[in-house]
Amino acid sequence: MFTLLYSAKKDGCSVEKFHEKCDYQGATLTVVYNRCNSVFGGYATTSWAGEINGYIRDDKAFLFQLKYSGKETFRKFHNTSTTEGIFSNSFYGPVFGGKCGHDMSLFSGTIHASKGNFLLNGAFDVNRTYSFSGVSSWQQVHNGDLHATDIEVYSVAIKPSIQEPIHHIWRNVPEWNKKLVQELIQEVQSIKPNPRLKIQDYRIVLIGPVGSGKSSFCNTVNSMFRGRITQRAICGDGTHSITTSYTPYLIKCNQQESTLRLRLCDTRGLGPELGLDVMEFTYLLNGHIPENYKFNAERPIVFDDPAFVTKPGLQDRIHCVVFVVDASKLQKLDPKVMDKIKIIRTSATKIEIPQALLLTKIDIEDKEVANRLETVFSSSAIETKVQQASDIFRFPKNHVFSVKNYENEMMLEDGVNILALLALRQILLFARATLVPGRLYLIW
Ligand SMILES: Nc1nc2c(ncn2[C@@H]2O[C@H](COP(=O)(O)OP(=O)(O)OP(=O)(O)O)[C@@H](O)[C@H]2O)c(=O)[nH]1
Ligand SMILES: [Mg+2]
Secondary structure (H helix, E strand, C coil): CEEEEEEHHHHCEEHHHHHHHHECCCCEEEEEEECCCCEEEEEECCCECHHHCEEECCCCCEEEEEEECCEEEEEEEEECCCCCCEEECCCECCEEEECCEEEEECCECEECCECCEEECCCEECCCCCECCCCCCCCHHHHCCCCEEEEEEEEEECCCHHHHCCCCCCCCCCCCCCHHHHHHHHHHHHHCCCCHHHCCCCEEEEEECECCCCHHHHHHHHHHHHHCCCCCCCCCCCCCCCCCCECEEEEEECCCCCCEEEEEEEECCCECCCCCCHHHHHHHHHCCCCCCCCECCCCCCCCCCCCCCCCCCCCCCCCCEEEEEEEHHHHHHCCHHHHHHHHHHHHHHHHCCCCEEEEEECHHHHCHHHHHCHHHHHHCHHHHHHHHHHHHHHCCCHHHEEECCCCCCCCCCCHHHHHHHHHHHHHHHHHHHHHCCCCCCCCCC
16 A cells, blocks of 8 residues: 655745655655656655764665666666665665765755756666666666656555565564563562662653543553552643652552552653753752652743752652653654653753653554454554554664553453563563663762
């Protein structure tokens, strides 16, 4: 299925428009039409992302020829590099090629139409990164005519049947059954801070846009360990965040007096309109914000606020930041919210706090997954979302976890528990790996 994202004729031939319309759209097809009635282009499976400013691996990318001087001429030029396929840069339009050279770079800057044509200012070469079998020069593809009548970019939704065998598994996990649930529960219960650190538990904070499922994740984890559906955190939909305070949850294990050695901290959702919360979240990462502090949208906490924790201890600091993003809204995220997440992520990186990303609402994204959660790791729709989240927020893919929260269920389900436990286990392991005795902790 193809959806037109961008047309130079309609939207204007500029890098700004190209990136605005085409970034983070997953697989795309770029088609160029020229005055000689030749049609050619390129297919990329990874998203364009101007801000990456670098090469992106794309083994399956290819260049193609569809028409030569009006005559149907089908040729496919495959990528020969296993490390680079496309080049994403905010100063350039679509560029196909790697460090060995660019085979097709269409344009940079803005090209104004002259008599309805765009004179491409890019560069064309053969056999750099793509293998031009059957063709010795671009002359045989674009007639040497760089006047494009249009450049179109389509997003490509690939049906699983034509993309990959249906059982293509994009993340290996053990067989899903009750035994796996029990094993994961035991493992999560066993992860605790080193006694020499003298802290009770790992402080994990959930940060993300309004309505992304932060509070629901707290409830999901709590339900799982209580052995029944619980609703400790208030959840719901609203324009403004339902959660208004910094609320830590201690998770009690079913029929035991013990609690998990973690403090799952819920926070106010990030919205586009309030400018200062980035600062507040940076304070929070460093432990300057007390538990149960009620965020005030109009008046963010300041250094001399009586509630401000001036000398936070290791137990007050955040030990792992978990960004929570709704998979079904990933590409519709408000740019201001996206920027806030990136800034908070940068702050956390600066002070070496490990981070992970939870992709919630995968059931909305893929109906097959909603019906049978165990198909999540063979779902190409979810795999694409994980790839997009990793591209947008620059997380390694193994730091991105897809989850489905309890929201409508009356009973616990193994699938929901397994996904939440897989995520929680890694989050705790990330915290444990960084929180080691004798380490010097950076302060922002
Ligand atoms: N279908 C589905 N709905 C979910 C999922 N997670 C959360 N929801 C629903 O999404 C809505 C928002 O969830 P919350 O947990 O309140 O989101 P939040 O991030 O805490 O939101 P704020 O506190 O307002 O920032 C609620 O109606 C939830 O029931 C999920 O995985 N799948
Ligand atoms: Mg909430």
